[in-house]
Amino acid sequence: MSVPFDLHAVLPEIILAATLLVVLFVDLFLPVERKWWAMPISFAGAVAAFIASLTLIGSHRSLFGGSYVVDNYAVLFKVLFEITAMVVLLLCFRFLREGHYYQGEFYFLLLCSFLGCMTMASARDLLMLFISLELVSAPGFVLAGMRKGDPRSNEAALKFFLISVLSTAIMLYGMSLIYGLTGTTRLSGIAVKLAGPVGSTNLALAAILFVVAGFAFKVSAFPFQFWAPDTYEGAPVPVAAFLSVASKAAGFVGLLQLMFHAFLPAAHFWAPIFAILSLFTMFMGNLVALQQRQVVRMMAYSSIAQAGYMLLPFALAGYSLSVDKAAFSSVVLYIMIYAVTNLGAFAVIVGMSRDAPTLLIGDFAGLGQRAPAIAIAMATCLVSLAGIPPTAGFWGKFFIFTAAIDRGGVGGWLAAAMVINSVISLVYYLGIVRSMWLEPIAEPVRPIRIPAGAALVAGIATVGVLVIGIYPQLFAHFPPLTAVLGR
Numbered sequence: 001m002s003v004p005f006d007l008h009a010v011l012p013e014i015i016l017a018a019t020l021l022v023v024l025f026v027d028l029f030l031p032v033e034r035k036w037w038a039m040p041i042s043f044a045g046a047v048a049a050f051i052a053s054l055t056l057i058g059s060h061r062s063l064f065g066g067s068y069v070v071d072n073y074a075v076l077f078k079v080l081f082e083i084t085a086m087v088v089l090l091l092c093f094r095f096l097r098e099g100h101y102y103q104g105e106f107y108f109l110l111l112c113s114f115l116g117c118m119t120m121a122s123a124r125d126l127l128m129l130f131i132s133l134e135l136v137s138a139p140g141f142v143l144a145g146m147r148k149g150d151p152r153s154n155e156a157a158l159k160f161f162l163i164s165v166l167s168t169a170i171m172l173y174g175m176s177l178i179y180g181l182t183g184t185t186r187l188s189g190i191a192v193k194l195a196g197p198v199g200s201t202n203l204a205l206a207a208i209l210f211v212v213a214g215f216a217f218k219v220s221a222f223p224f225q226f227w228a229p230d231t232y233e234g235a236p237v238p239v240a241a242f243l244s245v246a247s248k249a250a251g252f253v254g255l256l257q258l259m260f261h262a263f264l265p266a267a268h269f270w271a272p273i274f275a276i277l278s279l280f281t282m283f284m285g286n287l288v289a290l291q292q293r294q295v296v297r298m299m300a301y302s303s304i305a306q307a308g309y310m311l312l313p314f315a316l317a318g319y320s321l322s323v324d325k326a327a328f329s330s331v332v333l334y335i336m337i338y339a340v341t342n343l344g345a346f347a348v349i350v351g352m353s354r355d356a357p358t359l360l361i362g363d364f365a366g367l368g369q370r371a372p373a374i375a376i377a378m379a380t381c382l383v384s385l386a387g388i389p390p391t392a393g394f395w396g397k398f399f400i401f402t403a404a405i406d407r408g409g410v411g412g413w414l415a416a417a418m419v420i421n422s423v424i425s426l427v428y429y430l431g432i433v434r435s436m437w438l439e440p441i442a443e444p445v446r447p448i449r450i451p452a453g454a455a456l457v458a459g460i461a462t463v464g465v466l467v468i469g470i471y472p473q474l475f476a477h478f479p480p481l482t483a484v485l486g487r
Contacts, residue, residue: 020112113242117136140239145157146236160231163217174206175207205266232296241347285308313331316407330403344380350451377459379437390469400415
C-alpha cells in the first residue's frame with residue numbers, strides 16, 4: 001500500500017518555490033517603473049515560509065526513505081534561513097531600486113539560493129546534500145556579478161565560479177568514492193559501514209578528505225578562502241551579506257551532518273585535520289584583516305576568521321559522546337549568534353554605501369556625530385564579533401571555549417589560540433569604532449541618509465545582540481540539537 005506524501009513537512013519549501021516562480025512570471029509583465037514589486041512579493045513568500053516552518057516545531061518526519069528529515073534541528077535552521085532571507089530582502093530594496101539592477105532576476109536567484117539553504121537543513125543523504133549545496137552556490141555566481149558594468153563585479157563572479165567548480169568536482173569525487181565503498185548514500189548507512197573494516201581503509205580516508213576539501217571552500221576555510229575577499233568586495237553589498245551569513249551557514253549545516261553523523265566513526269582521522277584548518281583559518285583571517293582599509297574586504301577576512309572559530313569544535317569530535325554533543329551544539333549556537341551580529345553590521349554598511357560608495361574605513365569618520373544611533377548599532381555588532389561581554393558574541397565564543405576545555409589535550413591549545421585570535425581581532429574591529437567616534441570630519445557635520453530597511457535591521461540586530469549577551473539562557477540549552485548525532 002502506498003504511503004501518502006507528507007505535504008506539510010515540505011510546505012515551507014513549496015511556498016518558497018512557488019514564490020520564486022511567481023516573482024519570475026510577474027516580472028515579465030511589469031513595466032520598468034514597477035519592477036520593484038518583486039521585492040514585496042518575495043518578502044511575503046519568505047514570511048509565509050517562516051510561518052509554515054513554525055508549525056513544524058516539535059515534529060519528526062521522514063521523507064523519501066529517510067533522505068529528507070524534518071526535525072527540531074532542521075526547523076531551527078529553516079527558521080534562521082527564512083529570517084535571514086527577510087533581512088537580506090529588506091537590505092536589497094532601496095539598494096536595487098537606486099542601482100538600476102535587474103530586480104526580478106535578482107530576487108528570483110536570491111530565493112533560489114535560500115531554497116537550497118532550507119533543503120540543506122533537512123538533507124540526510126549525499127545526493128540531497130550535493131543538490132542543496134549547488135542550489136545555494138550556483139545562483140550566487142550570478143548574484144556576485146550583478147553589477148555588469150563594473151569590472152570588479154565581473155572578476156568577483158568569475159573567481160567565485162571557477163574555484164567553486166573545482167571544489168565541487170573534488171567533493172563529488174569524494175562522495176562517489178564513499179558510495180562505492182559503502183554501497184549507500186544515506187548518512188546513517190554510511191556511518192554504519194564506516195564503523196566496520198571499510199572505515200579504516202586508505203581509500204575511505206581519502207574520500208573523506210576530498211569531501212572535507214569541497215566543503216572547506218564553501219565555508220571559506222584555509223587554504224580555500226582566497227575567493228572570498230575579492231568576491232565580497234566586487235559583489236553588491238547585500239549579496240556580500242548573503243554570502244557571509246546564509247551561504248556560509250548552509251555550508252556548515254551540511255558539514256555538521258556529515259562529520260558528526262556519517263563520518264563520526266572516522267573522527268580519529270579527520271579531527272586533527274580540522275584542528276589544523278581551524279588554526280590556520282582563524283590566524284590567516286585575523287592577521288590579514290589587520291591590513292585592510294576597505295570595510296567590505298575587511299569583513300570578508302573577518303568572516304574567514306569566524307569560520308576558523310566554527311571549525312574548532314570539529315577538532316574535538318570522537319573523544320566522548322558528551323564532548324561530541326557539546327561541540328555540535330556550540331557550532332550551532334555560534335552560527336545563530338554570528339548570523340544576527342553579522343547581519344547587523346552589514347545593515348549599517350549597506351546604509352552607508354549610498355553616501356560613501358567606496359566604503360573605506362575613513363568614510364566612517366564622524367559617524368557618531370552624523371548618525372549616533374547607527375554608529376552605536378555598528379559598534380555593538382563589531383564588539384560582539386570580537387567576543388567582548390556583555391554581547392552575544394562573547395557567549396558564542398564561551399560555548400566553544402568550554403567544549404574545548406572539556407575535551408582537554410589539544411582542546412586546551414585550540415581554546416588558547418581562539419582567545420589569542422579574539423584579541424587580535426579587537427584591533428581592526430575597534431579601528432572602525434575609533435573612526436566613528438574619535439576621528440574628526442573635515443566638512444561641516446551633516447546627517448547621513450540611512451534607508452529605513454537598513455536602519456530597522458541594524459536596530460533589531462543590536463537589541464538581539466545585547467539581549468542575548470545579558471540573558472544567555474535564551475541560547476544556552478538546546479537538547480534537540482544533538483538528535484542528529486547517531487549515537
